[in-house]
Amino acid sequence: MDDIAIAAHDLRCRYGDFEAVGGVGLAVRRGELLCLAGTNGAGKTTIVDTLCGHRRPVGGRARLLGLDPARHRHRLAARVGVVPQDPGFAGGLTTEETYALWTRLRGHRPHRGLAEAGLAHRRRVPVRQLSGGERRRLDLAIALAGHPPVLLLDEPTAGLDLEARERAWTLIRERRAAGAAVLLTTHAVEEAETLADRYVVVHGGAVAAAGTAAEITAGLAHRITTVVPARLRRLEPPRLRGQATWRELPGGQAELVVTTPEPGADTAALRGWSPVPLDRLAVTPPSIGDVLRRLAGSS
Numbered sequence: 001m002d003d004i005a006i007a008a009h010d011l012r013c014r015y016g017d018f019e020a021v022g023g024v025g026l027a028v029r030r031g032e033l034l035c036l037a038g039t040n041g042a043g044k045t046t047i048v049d050t051l052c053g054h055r056r057p058v059g060g061r062a063r064l065l066g067l068d069p070a071r072h073r074h075r076l077a078a079r080v081g082v083v084p085q086d087p088g089f090a091g092g093l094t095t096e097e098t099y100a101l102w103t104r105l106r107g108h109r110p111h112r113g114l115a116e117a118g119l120a121h122r123r124r125v126p127v128r129q130l131s132g133g134e135r136r137r138l139d140l141a142i143a144l145a146g147h148p149p150v151l152l153l154d155e156p157t158a159g160l161d162l163e164a165r166e167r168a169w170t171l172i173r174e175r176r177a178a179g180a181a182v183l184l185t186t187h188a189v190e191e192a193e194t195l196a197d198r199y200v201v202v203h204g205g206a207v208a209a210a211g212t213a214a215e216i217t218a219g220l221a222h223r224i225t226t227v228v229p230a231r232l233r234r235l236e237p238p239r240l241r242g243q244a245t246w247r248e249l250p251g252g253q254a255e256l257v258v259t260t261p262e263p264g265a266d267t268a269a270l271r272g273w274s275p276v277p278l279d280r281l282a283v284t285p286p287s288i289g290d291v292l293r294r295l296a297g298s299s
């Protein structure tokens with residue numbers, strides 16, 4: 001059996017004359033979570049909508065469980081859970097009616113999803129009275145209903161408070177561990193770093209980077225920070241491979257930040273240079289956030 005549950009090959013999508021997605025490829029295996037990351041307007045939602053079968057690509061192809069999602073929406077409905085970017089619920093239905101309706105439409109029996117999503121106490125409330133975060137929890141509960149083997153989650157924790165977000169992460173992790181293939185878009189770097197096995201980073205409708213966090217951050221600078229007496233600035237500067245910046249702090253102190261491709265060598269150089277022990281010394285490796293910041297800065 002093919003292990004790849006979600007696939008896009010050279011996907012191209014247009015809005016009129018505007019090419020929003022220009023040849024994107026990705027693949028997600030069963031039991032894997034791929035984070036589709038990128039700046040605003042990069043094309044993430046367009047890709048997710050196309051994988052859902054809501055729009056047809058003008059080129060390339062999308063496949064869910066080996067099927068074309070635009071042609072086989074009904075066959076796939078029970079096997080694909082979706083949190084869309086903008087779900088449209090009938091505001092007059094209650095939370096449990098909405099959950100039951102959507103769950104049955106997808107061919108499943110309503111189960112414990114509302115309780116798992118922390119919405120049991122809101123089940124009799126009309127959807128229009130739910131807060132933004134509560135609606136998002138309902139979206140996720142509906143997507144997870146029936147344990148579908150494919151999950152397409154477009155910013156599933158947008159607007160959730162801390163506790164609800166961590167509950168959502170636990171649910172998503174459990175589904176991945178049970179073998180679901182998960183495609184997740186998020187702007188929350190912490191969420192991506194917590195959940196993702198691999199990343200596809202899109203920018204301007206094309207893949208800018210793909211791989212594990214270590215692979216896509218390789219070659220980016222580390223950050224060394226330390227607090228030293230401000231008077232050390234008057235010394236001859238340390239010999240560093242990276243770049244140092246100073247920020248004055250109260251009480252005659254200063255924060256020294258070094259961005260460097262060689263954190264080991266530069267930490268040793270700082271230690272050799274400073275006549276006093278380096279206070280609050282920390283070395284931070286590059287993160288997916290650095291990749292996104294670079295892309296945002298380049299547009």
Ligand SMILES: Nc1ncnc2c1ncn2[C@@H]1O[C@H](COP(=O)(O)OP(=O)(O)OP(=O)(O)O)[C@@H](O)[C@H]1O
Binds near residue numbers: 018020039045
């Ligand atoms: N219905 C539409 N008509 C015309 N252009 C659109 C439409 N929907 C999206 N676009 C454009 O297509 C590009 C990709 O949009 P998309 O929503 O896929 O990006 P995104 O990566 O999901 O962005 P965000 O992170 O802001 O949600 C953007 O330039 C957007 O303005």
